[in-house]
Amino acid sequence: MFDSLIIGGGPAGLSACLNLQIRNKSFKFFSGTEKTTGLMKAPQIDNYLGLQGISGTELLNNFKKHVNEMGIEIFKDKVTNIIGMGGYFAVNSNNEFYEAKTIIIGTGHAKANYFLGEKEYLGKGVGYCATCDGPLYKNKPITIISENEEGEEESVFLSQICSEVYYIPLYNSEMKSNSKIKIIKDKPMEIVGDGDKVISLKLKNQEIKTEAVFIIRNVIPVSQLLEGIELEDGSIKVNRHMETSINGVFACGDCTGKPYQISKAVGEGSIAALSAVKFLDKSIKR
Numbered sequence: 049m050f051d052s053l054i055i056g057g058g059p060a061g062l063s064a065c066l067n068l069q070i071r072n073k074s075f076k077f078f079s080g081t082e083k084t085t086g087l088m089k090a091p092q093i094d095n096y097l098g099l100q101g102i103s104g105t106e107l108l109n110n111f112k113k114h115v116n117e118m119g120i121e122i123f124k125d126k127v128t129n130i131i132g133m134g135g136y137f138a139v140n141s142n143n144e145f146y147e148a149k150t151i152i153i154g155t156g157h158a159k160a161n162y163f164l165g166e167k168e169y170l171g172k173g174v175g176y177c178a179t180c181d182g183p184l185y186k187n188k189p190i191t192i193i194s195e196n197e198e199g200e201e202e203s204v205f206l207s208q209i210c211s212e213v214y215y216i217p218l219y220n221s222e223m224k225s226n227s228k229i230k231i232i233k234d235k236p237m238e239i240v241g242d243g244d245k246v247i248s249l250k251l252k253n254q255e256i257k258t259e260a261v262f263i264i265r266n267v268i269p270v271s272q273l274l275e276g277i278e279l280e281d282g283s284i285k286v287n288r289h290m291e292t293s294i295n296g297v298f299a300c301g302d303c304t305g306k307p308y309q310i311s312k313a314v315g316e317g318s319i320a321a322l323s324a325v326k327f328l329d330k331s332i333k334r
């Protein structure tokens with residue numbers, strides 16, 4: 049079991065893992081794809097002390113270099129959910145489970161724009177990990193709605209299992225339809241079910257019969273990641289110690305709310321790590 053699992057490879061998560069390393073704690077660092085950190089999109093940064101005019105990419109590379117030189121391994125995997133086990137946590141990433149005494153969330157700003165029917169049919173045909181749950185739909189039609197290229201790989205994998213894969217890219221995809229994968233460039237409107245399970249997906253211009261809808265978002269909404277975590281205006285509610293409403297879970301950076309700034313993310317990352325250290329040291333003494 050790890051002391052901590054850190055989720056999110058932006059400035060907040062990087063700062064948290066650096067501080068945990070300095071404090072000699074064991075952890076695994078899930079960065080997710082760097083394409084979705086806000087930092088990559090910042091053309092020029094003038095408000096980060098001492099590094100005026102640096103680009104977001106350059107700053108992120110500096111952060112990563114620092115972390116690498118401290119001997120920290122970065123796993124680019126995405127975490128799909130965190131489960132409280134009563135005194136410790138289990139984290140699911142690519143269908144593998146990892147256990148830790150504490151969790152640090154630094155997943156960035158995630159506005160949850162749920163599709164109609166999504167929450168209602170979650171676990172009844174709606175899912176967020178196509179490769180994990182797809183095999184349950186052997187020889188059945190399924191749909192993948194994806195905000196990024198990640199969904200293309202998943203649709204190829206599922207085309208070997210399911211009767212039909214409808215792929216709805218919500219980005220500019222170059223992928224072409226084939227006999228098993230049908231690319232539909234249309235706007236998803238509603239996931240329709242019969243009360244027990246998903247039966248179709250309504251798009252702006254058509255309706256397709258499907259038994260499952262997998263949704264791949266750039267950032268998984270926090271409430272979806274960890275059930276029961278308290279939010280405030282859509283962000284994770286934290287106190288000055290970056291403690292969330294769940295004992296042993298800490299949060300930092302854009303996911304805790306405004307201002308959305310690098311310096312805040314880095315500062316909160318270090319506070320979250322130090323608070324996690326305090327929590328761990330206290331539990332040893334108990």
Ligand SMILES: Cc1cc2nc3c(=O)[nH]c(=O)nc-3n(C[C@H](O)[C@H](O)[C@H](O)COP(=O)(O)OP(=O)(O)OC[C@H]3O[C@@H](n4cnc5c(N)ncnc54)[C@H](O)[C@@H]3O)c2cc1C
Pocket residue numbers: 055056057058059060061078079080081082083084085086087088089090091092093094095096125126127128154155156157266267268273300301302303307308309310311313
């Ligand atoms: C265009 C633009 C310009 C900006 N300019 C500035 C500026 O000049 N100055 C300034 O201070 N700020 C600026 N910002 C804001 C700044 O980039 C953010 O405040 C900062 O990046 C927040 O850091 P973070 O670590 O909280 O989140 P992010 O940088 O968003 O990183 C979150 C990370 O979490 C990962 N992640 C998410 N979900 C999961 C999961 N389930 N499993 C694993 N990993 C996951 C993502 O892949 C990502 O790597 C700008 C933002 C943008 C978009």
